[in-house]
Every structure is written in C-alpha cells, then in structure tokens.
Amino acid sequence: MELETIHLEHVPETHIVYAALFQDVKNAAFLHSQLLARNTEFEYAFIDAASVVSRFHVLSAVFKALTVLLDGTLKTPNVHSEVVCSLSPSNNIAEAYRRFGIGPTTRDVIVIKISHPAAPVTVESVRTHLAAHIECASTSPLSDHAIAACTDLARVRKYYKLGGAPALERFSKRAEGEHEEGLVQGTTAQTRRELTILAVSAMALRGL
Template structure:
C-alpha cells in the first residue's frame, strides 16, 4: 500500500512515496541498515507513534524537500532531514532518538523521495515488501489516530497536559461513544496539530 504524494510547490518529478506499517517485526534490522549507511535503505524510517497526522509529517517533509532543493540540508540526505524536521529543537541526534526507528518500534512510517528517476512507485513497493515484516495500512489520518502516542507527543513538544484520558493511541473513540464525542476528539487532535506545527515553525525561525 505504498502511496504517491505530490506536495504543492514541489517539482512534479520530485514525488514522495509513503507507506505505513503496524506490528513490525524487524525494526532492529532496518535501523542497522541505516546505521551502516546501506544506500538501498535510504528512506525516512519514522516511529509512527510519534506522528499525529498526515499534515504533521508532510509539513516536516515539505521543509526537508525545500531545503534539499535549495542545498540547505543540515543532515546527511533529504530522508534524514525529514526526521530532523519533525524535531522541536536543533539537536539532530535527539531528533533521531525521538522520531526515528528504534529496536522496539512496532508502528513504522516509511517515506522515500524520488531524488533520481530510478526511484519509482514500483521500485519502492517491491523493495519494501521484501524487507519490511509488518502489516500494511493506509497512510491517512484515521490510521495515525489509532497509532499516535499523544501523551508522548505533548511531552516532546512541551505542550500542555491532555484534557481527556487516553489509551495507547491517545484520546480516541471507543465502543458506545456518540458522534459528539468523536467530533470533540477530532477537534482535540486538530488543536494539538496546530500547536505542534507552531512549534516546528518556531524552530525553523531560530
């Protein structure tokens, strides 16, 4: 279920490919490939529990791609820059510890920027299907609402305490909730998303 994303104001040939996985069994292997500098594994491997929404991660991706186009990368490549751009501060190592894949990652977001013509939907799909042991799911807000660790996101971005009780994925609808409760949940996530985007933008201004 690798999806193609075309970000506004980006060259059409600079496509973004995104895939989301749950119950990943080989996160340690994937991290080892990154640490070894294996070019075949040049992706942004992100712990999906640290992503609140598609807007959250695409904002970081847009900034990284824009810096790539303008030769302003602060890290090794555009994929490591995506992870760095999720961070609320300028500590690259801390960004990878908080947002990057770790040995214990179970929910994984994978992003690949088509920096060469050889990077295509087919090539990315085939490589990921062969090397990631997990369950594919849709790259959408509904998936992230089930995965996101809202309490940890609030802590990392130094935001206020949650207003409602939360399970693994933060405050989310449970059986028997009314549509009003679900609407409040969506409003809460949107408000948190706005706060996070503000923190990310503030870091970019410093």
C-alpha cells in the same frame, strides 16, 4: 502492500513522495541497523508513528525537508534524514533521530521515500524493496485514522512540551479513568487538528 504516491503543492513535479504506514513491525531492529550502517539501499525516512498525530503533521516535515533540499541547505546526510529531523522542535539532530526515527523496539513505522532527479526511483521499485524487507502485520495509507491508532499521546506531549495545551486538557477529561494510550484513536478530528497545529508550530519555530 499499500504505497501511496503523493505530489505536494509548490514542489516541482520531479520530486515525488511515496508513503505508507507499516503496523506491528517485527524487524525494526534490522531496519534500524541498516540506518546505522548507512546502507544506501535503506535510504528512507523511517518515522516512529507513535511520535506523530496526523497526516498533515508528517507531510509538513516532508515539505520542509524538500524545501531544504531544493535550497541546497541540507543539515543532515540526505533528504530522508532531513524529514525525520524536520519533525523535531529542537536543533539537536541526535535527539531528533532518537525521538522521531525508528528504534530497535519501534512497533509502527511510517515510511517516506522521496524520488528526485539526483536519486530517481519508481513506485514499483520502492514497493518491491519494502515488501521484501519489512516484516509487519499490515500496511495502510497515511490517513489520520490510521496514524491516530498508533499515536502515543504522552510522548507527543513530552516531545513538543504541550503539558498545558487546551486540546490535551480536554482529551484528558474525556479519558479520565481509562488508559490514555488506548484512547488516542478515539480523539475527535478537532482535537487532532489542534494537536497538529501545536506540533507544526513548534517545528516552524525551531531554533528561534
């Protein structure tokens, strides 16, 4: 399986991010149950890929969660749950889990694992554990192209309140007469950039 190692700028080298996109996951209900049981062996950020639009979108949430971890001001049980909540434009933690986290019927899952001094892990241990416990059709790096194939545009519009956004209006005109969800992967890079800016801006303004 493919597992990417990411070193974010302006983050200590001791804090390493491992990430992968799992497509057509067969056992999302099992993974969800492990989170509900607070099984520490499954301490990951399991993100529903349908709710995000780009790599930068995801990594913005990761950076925000790491900043909170380093400041010692976590509002959720751990840095991984903080990643999921950081995607939300609201302060409602339960809603953030429900909208951006994994659920029993989630199909495509972005998995983030953060290694830091208080809880160090290796890329080998993460890869072995995920390969043993996630049943899926394929995995891929966290690229814009791979994420776009999973995005549910209607869901993104609803969660970030983007009903009148120009980027979405232009997309809707191109998609006229065709099924919106199936065309998400055909959006232009410019449209994805605009949607990313809108989503990340909403995340940054949370609580204001």
